[in-house]
Amino acid sequence: MGTEKPHPKSVEALLGTLRAHGFRVTPQRVAICAVLAGMQIHPTAYDVYDAVRRERSDISLATVYTALKALTRAGAILDLHTAANNSTHYELDTRPHVNFFCTRTGRVDNIAAASVGALKQAIELDGRTVSDMRILVYGTTDDADRQSPHDS
């Protein structure tokens, strides 16, 4: 039933995963992982760049992209494409769960639904092996103010 989630990954865990996969740990990557570990939502590459830039004004956006790709390849994070935005959002929680996009507030929530496991099992019973699931659900949360259905 819970909606909010605490930071699922620590700086050390992120860096450790990088190292374990043969990627190098640079001061830039330490700063990037620190920012990632402190982020509550699903940041884009530019979000990360913008946050890291406050400490290290010399950081390059290309470096952020490289680091995020390394983290993705190491399995420490997931890249998340949405239909609402052209840019990739990154996900720190690598366990199967539901990403809920509220079309009214623009928020992205993580939902831990029990049915996700059942879904995975059903697919694997059908002669497949699942390595990764991305469940994107669009809709609204019922408690906020109403807004008339979009027209244009």
Add this chain to the structure above:
Amino acid sequence: MGTEKPHPKSVEALLGTLRAHGFRVTPQRVAICAVLAGMQIHPTAYDVYDAVRRERSDISLATVYTALKALTRAGAILDLHTAANNSTHYELDTRPHVNFFCTRTGRVDNIAAASVGALKQAIELDGRTVSDMRILVYGTTDDADRQSPHDS
């Protein structure tokens, strides 16, 4: 349990949905919808452009984008972002289901899993309204030849 699906939408249905939402039906859009209705897989905008160009060599890629956006806004198709590709793929089957991306063959299959409905219900019980679900699953089908896990 079924994996393959026949064309879920006819040209007439696509054009009718456009018309019902106040969009105009032009010869270009007829050609675009005809191509969409005949497609087995999930085409990109360029795939559609390339197919339509065979009949109408004067078609513009921008026109294809405009038409696909109109179809999406009318609810006739869905735009589908994958984590594997930068480009948007379009989905003709607007009912909730699972898109399975085989990481070995690059194929995209539609799976009608019963658990999808259960998942939607679980989310809605939690105080939300679901307008759209995209379930992207990555993995392999067990029947094909093996391939060693990717490294680089």
Add this chain to the structure above:
DNA sequence: ATGCATGCAAACTCTTTGCAAACGC
């Protein structure tokens, strides 16, 4: 007749790449 749709090209956004210098292992 009104105003949406078209075609073309240019602009725009996000991401990747080439290269020389710097640095982690």
Add this chain to the structure above:
DNA sequence: GCGTTTGCAAAGAGTTTGCATGCAT
């Protein structure tokens, strides 16, 4: 020391937009 990583800038891919013309309603 070797080979990855960095920063910069330029290139690349995908998509959108401005504008004059054309066409569906």
